[in-house]
Amino acid sequence: MDLKKLARALIPDENLLPPESYEEVYPPRNAEKGAEITRLAPSPTGFIHLGNLYSALADERAAHTTGGVFYLRIEDTDEKRKVEGAVESVIRSLKYFGIKFDEGAEIDSPLNKYGPYYQRQRAEIYRSFAKKLIEEGLAYPCFCSAEELDAVREKQTANKETTGYYGAYAKCRNLSEKEIYNFLAQGKPFVIRLKSQGSIENKFTFRDAIKGDITVTENDQDVVILKSDGIPTYHFAHAIDDHFMRTTLVIRGEEWLSSLPVHLELHKVLGFKPPRYAHTCSLMKMDGATKRKLSKRKDPELSLDYYRKAGYYPLAVVKYLMTVLNSNFEEWTLKNPEGDYRDFKFKIDKMGKSGALFDLEKLCDVSKTEISRLSAEDCFDFLNGWVEEFGFESDKKHFENKEYIIKILNLIMGIGGKKRRKDIERAEQGVRLLDYFFDDTFTHTDVFKTYRGDKSAETVKAVLEGFAKVYDPADDNSQWFAKLKAVASAAGFAGETSDWKAHPENYKGSVSDAAEILRIALTGKANSPDLCTIMGILGKERCLERLSVEKCFARNAAAAEKN
Numbered sequence: 001m002d003l004k005k006l007a008r009a010l011i012p013d014e015n016l017l018p019p020e021s022y023e024e025v026y027p028p029r030n031a032e033k034g035a036e037i038t039r040l041a042p043s044p045t046g047f048i049h050l051g052n053l054y055s056a057l058a059d060e061r062a063a064h065t066t067g068g069v070f071y072l073r074i075e076d077t078d079e080k081r082k083v084e085g086a087v088e089s090v091i092r093s094l095k096y097f098g099i100k101f102d103e104g105a106e107i108d109s110p111l112n113k114y115g116p117y118y119q120r121q122r123a124e125i126y127r128s129f130a131k132k133l134i135e136e137g138l139a140y141p142c143f144c145s146a147e148e149l150d151a152v153r154e155k156q157t158a159n160k161e162t163t164g165y166y167g168a169y170a171k172c173r174n175l176s177e178k179e180i181y182n183f184l185a186q187g188k189p190f191v192i193r194l195k196s197q198g199s200i201e202n203k204f205t206f207r208d209a210i211k212g213d214i215t216v217t218e219n220d221q222d223v224v225i226l227k228s229d230g231i232p233t234y235h236f237a238h239a240i241d242d243h244f245m246r247t248t249l250v251i252r253g254e255e256w257l258s259s260l261p262v263h264l265e266l267h268k269v270l271g272f273k274p275p276r277y278a279h280t281c282s283l284m285k286m287d288g289a290t291k292r293k294l295s296k297r298k299d300p301e302l303s304l305d306y307y308r309k310a311g312y313y314p315l316a317v318v319k320y321l322m323t324v325l326n327s328n329f330e331e332w333t334l335k336n337p338e339g340d341y342r343d344f345k346f347k348i349d350k351m352g353k354s355g356a357l358f359d360l361e362k363l364c365d366v367s368k369t370e371i372s373r374l375s376a377e378d379c380f381d382f383l384n385g386w387v388e389e390f391g392f393e394s395d396k397k398h399f400e401n402k403e404y405i406i407k408i409l410n411l412i413m414g415i416g417g418k419k420r421r422k423d424i425e426r427a428e429q430g431v432r433l434l435d436y437f438f439d440d441t442f443t444h445t446d447v448f449k450t451y452r453g454d455k456s457a458e459t460v461k462a463v464l465e466g467f468a469k470v471y472d473p474a475d476d477n478s479q480w481f482a483k484l485k486a487v488a489s490a491a492g493f494a495g496e497t498s499d500w501k502a503h504p505e506n507y508k509g510s511v512s513d514a515a516e517i518l519r520i521a522l523t524g525k526a527n528s529p530d531l532c533t534i535m536g537i538l539g540k541e542r543c544l545e546r547l548s549v550e551k552c553f554a555r556n557a558a559a560a561e562k563n
């Protein structure tokens, strides 16, 4: 058969560049020895998940710890799955977590010499190579219809055989010249398939950069390389792109491991040296006592949006993922608590070989710690960023009063105290801790119901009224406390804890019980940071309003009616 003629008939494009010329168009990069060229190659489906961030972080670290390049390529060969704005969303989401690309789709960079970075815009390159493979007898047209392929699959399944297009099932592999031209004359749609040279009788060892040596079976499937619309499949496109974008290390999920023999064969027939492959293990979670893969359907925490909406501190998410990527990162952070994670020597071969456990509770701890280290100003910026995007209108209003919020943050973060407090876990929860400092979001709580001790109106009244009378915002902490003790004693509480401990039967409670009555009236909560400081922040007028017994009773009545 005249294969050149066949190639022209199947891919008639006149002005394709010869395949060899691409070696000059995309020359090897001028990178130092050992520099890794890595890429994130998502399909623009709009769903960007934790796995993407996990692999992007590994890619970014692998590139930047070796003086290499990390680029973004968009694998948009499947038009049906494409979603408007998906590319911007990938870039924006990763940027939120501090991960930036050096080059690639929508990245404004002088390095962009290996583009276009959208696969659809590279159709000619793929077609040029498909044509070459046809000329070499390494690819052929297949005219099988979807129905025929379904029937083959059914038969294979019934016979418990491997499904696919291979061996005797590869019907179009041996079409005669006449048959092919007849089909073409009839205008029958066709795809181009690889004429696999492999055999499942042969096994070989492959070295994965994470999993180490793996024994795999050669590919014998005549996979589709160009679809009927002339657009390549992922398999074909990625091999060509990784070669010409001069990728040295492909980091991708282990779900691709089963396609590896196909990919290695494609590199071979195309005449390329394959990049190194690193297959990352899946992210798992504990579900009761069992460990299972994170699932898009069951686990909202798989979506990256989840972390932004919940307001986890982005650096905490990255640091926690670093622990999942390289288990010795945790030890490093203990030695370098204030250190920049970028100074840690990330190693691809130290990544876990199987199921990486993702523990939301641990992430929460890391997030708390990172937030507790911020200055009040930086914490304000972080919370404010969240409020602007996800907060209620009332939050937005509150955040206009930066000075007031900074005062609150100084208190709830324990700034200036002996030890920082870790009350803020994430923005969504942290912003709610500010609620009682504002009248419109303060939730009155019925002291009588909430207070643990003597609930008589007389006792509550004595504490609230007694303290309202003597409260002076100019008092320092010890003066404030001395007044509290006096008010507590007058109301029948033990002013000194030692008295309370020695003779509890003589008192209505201890001074801290009296403080609890005040606290509930002022904050609506039984627990809070230092009450004296809270009162200072709230201001005298607001405090007296909240301590007013009549108003308290009226609020109780209103709340009871509402229920």
Ligand code: GLU
Binding pocket: 040, 041, 042, 043, 075, 234, 238, 250, 251, 252, 253, 256
């Ligand atoms: N486009 C593939 C995906 O979105 C990328 C796989 C790879 O990194 O090679 O899963």
